[in-house]
Amino acid sequence: MRSLPAYPVKGIARIRRSMMVLLALPLLIRNDIPVAVMSMPEEVRDAYKRVDDLLRTEGAGSMVRGEAHEGSDGTNWIAATLYRLNDHNPSVFAQYADETVRKHGAGYGATLRALGERVYARVRNESAVHGNALYSMLYADYILRVRVRAIDPPVRQSADNIRYEVTADVLDTLKGQTLPPMHGPGASRGRSFIRFAYLPGNYIDPEEISRDRDDVDFPYYKNDPEFSTTSGRFTMYPGQEAIVFLRYQEGSSEAEPALYLEPWASYNALPVIKGQVRDLNMIWSDKEITTYEEWKGRFMGLRGELVGGE
DSSP states (O other): OOOOOOOSOSSOOOOOTTOBOOOOOOOOOOSOOTTOOTTSOHHHHHHHHHHHHHHTSHHHHHHHTTSOBOHHHHHHHHHHHHHHHHHHOHHHHHHHHHHHHHTBTTTBSSOHHHHHHHHHHHHHHTOTTTHHHHHHHHHOSEEEEEEEEEEOOOEEEETTEEEEEEEEEEEEEEEOSSOOOOOSTTTTSOSSEEEEEEOGGGSOOTTTOOOOOSSOOOOOOOOOGGGBOTTSOBOOOTTOEEEEEEEEOTTOOTTSOSEEEOTTTTTSEEEEETTEEEOTTOSSSSOSEEEHHHHHHHHHHHHHHHHTOO
């Protein structure tokens, strides 16, 4: 694993309201970060400590509220570091994210997810060509090529909300090098598979519901027929191959699925049909269909740009 990038500021600077300055991380060694354990690679543990120091500052809260700008170097450092920490172990990253939510206002000036979303939006908006692809890479916790093994009977969460849980074999790991802990059926059969959930509403009519955010407009308007019901809702089926973009459900319990398909990341999934990736929204290139090898090469190239190369 390549060393994580060092923060590009030598001194410590205060961020004041409306000042466009870089955030400087104090090089403190904290021992009270639950996820920073000795079994981690040293560069990962140190990066968690640096991020933790940042989140405990007033400046982090100012960034999230849009009252201060971390500068392009600060944006790149935060984006690269959060991507690498999440890629190393998304389960640990999610645990730490939950910790910053629980202690927000009582030790933390900002939550990990809020800081990430602000920075990810800036990365997206500053890249005219690859912005949506970079945002998808940053926003998803797992990016995997899978083959659907089975889909459980639907679970009704509310009157108009049905959840489907998928068991799928992992064919290739693009982000999320450590698969999450498994509970329930099949948990003891090895770690070459994953379970995740989706809702029929993962595909929506953009004219009915706006998913735009303060900093990012929802960029996806074409539903892939591979994942569409006759009424235009999202669906999957056994035997299907896809590149899936998954995100942790914050605060999930063992009785609930921890991972869901994420509409904001490459519109949930890209179908892989006979080795060909179909991208109708042309997020990853200017072509709707490429070979998986070509698509993965583009992904790895963007990853290298994002984290500073290998």
